[in-house]
Amino acid sequence: MDLRQLPALNALKTFEAAARHESFSRAGDELFVTHGAVSHQMRALERELGVALFARDGKRVRLTDAGRRYAKDVRAALMVLADATREVRLGHRERRLVVSSVSALSARWITPRIGRFIERHPEIDLELVSTNALADFARDDVDVAIRFGSGRYADLHSELLLEEVYFPVCSPNLNGGQLPRTPAELAHLNLLRSDDGLWRTWFDAAGVPDVVEPRRGVLYQDSSNLLQAAIDGQGVALVRRSIAMEAIETGGLVRLFAIDGPSPWSYYFVCPPPLLASPRVQAFRDWLWEEVEAFRARYAGA
Known part of the structure; x- marks a missing residue:
């Protein structure tokens, strides 16, 4: 049979629901359409097939013998389609x-x-x-x-x-290449800010509790942006080991001092x-x- 001669899939799905419930209203509720829309689709399907699928008695409907046979075959075919669709989706997932x-x-x-x-x-x-x-x-x-x-x-x-641990880094060209030799010298450089507030912890670990944590300037909430600012020479950044090592190895950054700040x-x-x-x-x-x-x-x- 030429597949182009088959009724529309939506009409067959509606017929299956109406046949299962033997009610256009309950089929409409299941499919989120009105009773009238189901009735209209079933009339059109019957005209296309040239056979009565439902016997109507006012608002009540029941399957004819032809409708019952057709409903059994349509339901089986739709189940095959549903199983095939589920397998395809599951395989993709x-x-x-x-x-x-x-x-x-x-x-x-x-x-x-x-x-x-x-x-x-x-x-x-x-x-x-x-x-x-x-x-x-x-x-x-x-x-x-x-x-x-x-x-x-x-x-x-x-x-x-x-x-994770933290340590300060900067561009090798920061301050004309004159990089700090001691943690205390960081007080005279631009320290880049982030929202984790860990400069204070690092200063304590480095034995320079008098150096003040930066409170002015850009606040970087994304660590990758903070790292890029240091690479671009904007100042000294306190960064995580995991995201800094590639730039250190390639020469984009220099680690300052062999002092790790603990990460919580x-x-x-x-x-x-x-x-x-x-x-x-x-x-x-x-x-x-x-x-x-x-x-x-x-x-x-x-």
Whole structure:
């Protein structure tokens, strides 16, 4: 049979609901259309087929013998279509991996390395969501999150991924290349501000409690923008090790002093417990741990 001669799919879906309920009103409620719209579609379908599918008695309807036979076959055909559609959607979702990460880590740490994951797992369709908003696994379409925090996340699988430290960095050309030799000299330079308020902690660790934390100038809420400001020579920035090491190794930044400031937060690998065993999540987790170990080894030798 020429498929172009089949009734419209929407008409068949409406017929299936009307036949199952033997009521145009209940079919309309299910399909979010009016009783009149269902009745009109069924009249048109009967004219197209040349056979009565419903016997009408006022507002009540019942299937004719032909309608009952047709309803059985239409329902079976629609179920086949529904099963095929579900399998296609499930197959696509099984290949898709959505990873949410804080913006700075995504830009400065994950993105330079992610090519190795893609080469290893071309069968996975990876989506990187860069956001500083906390992913809501119940609402957002996210499989894995890399969170910067305390690691206490109710009802979620959480693993410590990478500890963090802070240290000051600047462009090698800052102040005409005359860089500070002691932490106390930072008091005479432009110190870039961020919203984490950790300069005070670093000054205490460096033994210069009298140096004042910066309170004027641009306030950078995104660590990647803060790092870029330092690369551009705008001042000295207190930055996280994870996002600064690439720029230090390539010469865009210079680390000042071998003094680490402790971070109250670390990076955590987080996902809903049922997703942890899925092949795509395990593949990403294994790759991520390899990259973290390589990063730790490289930093230890820096």
